[in-house]
Amino acid sequence: MSFETKDSGKREQYTSGMVRDTTEGKARFDLIYMPMLVRWAELMARGAVKYGERNWEKACSLVEYLRFKGSAFRHFIQWFMGDMDEDHAAAVFFNISAAEYVKAKLDAMTDIDPDKWSHT
Numbered sequence: 001m002s003f004e005t006k007d008s009g010k011r012e013q014y015t016s017g018m019v020r021d022t023t024e025g026k027a028r029f030d031l032i033y034m035p036m037l038v039r040w041a042e043l044m045a046r047g048a049v050k051y052g053e054r055n056w057e058k059a060c061s062l063v064e065y066l067r068f069k070g071s072a073f074r075h076f077i078q079w080f081m082g083d084m085d086e087d088h089a090a091a092v093f094f095n096i097s098a099a100e101y102v103k104a105k106l107d108a109m110t111d112i113d114p115d116k117w118s119h120t
Contacts, residue, residue, distance in 0.1 A: 036089065043090040056094075059102045060109070068099035 010022040047056070059068070072095035079088035 039087055039090040040093045043087055043094055056098045059098065060105050065099055065102040065106065068095045068102060071095040072099060
């Protein structure tokens, strides 16, 4: 495998003399609320114990996609209503991520435009 170093052609120079490519247009992971990612990771750990590690990655059908999507919506409503019996916010993160994973898988396996079936 061969890697390249991307270059925007723009530079930032620091008082030390160091020069770097700018961060313009790059993802800003530093702006993410990290405790929420920890809660999502804790949910993933509990799921790995309950269902097995990476069980969710086996999903590869429209039915499974729709199940993740429905679960995301249900957990969102539970979170919105203040239900505290589970970490519904982390469950929303998980289900949306899993749905997007299956959507990408289906898109790669078929000629179906996911936008045609993702709104069902």
